[in-house]
Amino acid sequence: MKRKRKTIVLGCAGLFIFGVLISAFLAWQGLTLISGEPYFNTSRDKAKLRVVRDPYRDVPAALEAHRAAHGSYPKDSASIDLSVPGGLAAAGILRDGSLRYSSGEPTAYSIYLKLNWDGGLVYRSDQPEWVYDPGTGEPSWKID
Numbered sequence: 001m002k003r004k005r006k007t008i009v010l011g012c013a014g015l016f017i018f019g020v021l022i023s024a025f026l027a028w029q030g031l032t033l034i035s036g037e038p039y040f041n042t043s044r045d046k047a048k049l050r051v052v053r054d055p056y057r058d059v060p061a062a063l064e065a066h067r068a069a070h071g072s073y074p075k076d077s078a079s080i081d082l083s084v085p086g087g088l089a090a091a092g093i094l095r096d097g098s099l100r101y102s103s104g105e106p107t108a109y110s111i112y113l114k115l116n117w118d119g120g121l122v123y124r125s126d127q128p129e130w131v132y133d134p135g136t137g138e139p140s141w142k143i144d
Helices: 002-035 043-056 059-070 087-095
Strands: 100-105 108-114 120-124 127-133
Touching: 043 108, 043 120, 043 127, 059 087, 059 108
Parallel strands: none
Antiparallel strands: 100 108, 108 120, 120 127
16 A cells, blocks of 8 residues: 555655646747747857858848948938849838848948847848847857
């Protein structure tokens, strides 16, 4: 009888621990769904971020073509010259709302793609490279 009781207690404890682990896993999955996937400065996450960035990769070249043609970057996404190389595609991407384009001055701009609660991909004309900014105060890091 004691052995049976001990088995039942161990079985209940095992089920409890299993339930806690499943709950923690589901909570993590739920948080990721709500806030977006977290990224870390690893080769695996950099590869994932390059895949996310690839549809937007040609936007900076179109903005540079606009600057070459007009002497300054467009003041907003609606102002991009559609006749410059890549201009039409870049305008479509910038106007669909996934990227945030900002140009505080005619000689500089930035592009931001929000990926999770705090973080996102950033491209700045003064530092022409795509970086991941965790948005938590930690330093940004290159994805290429």
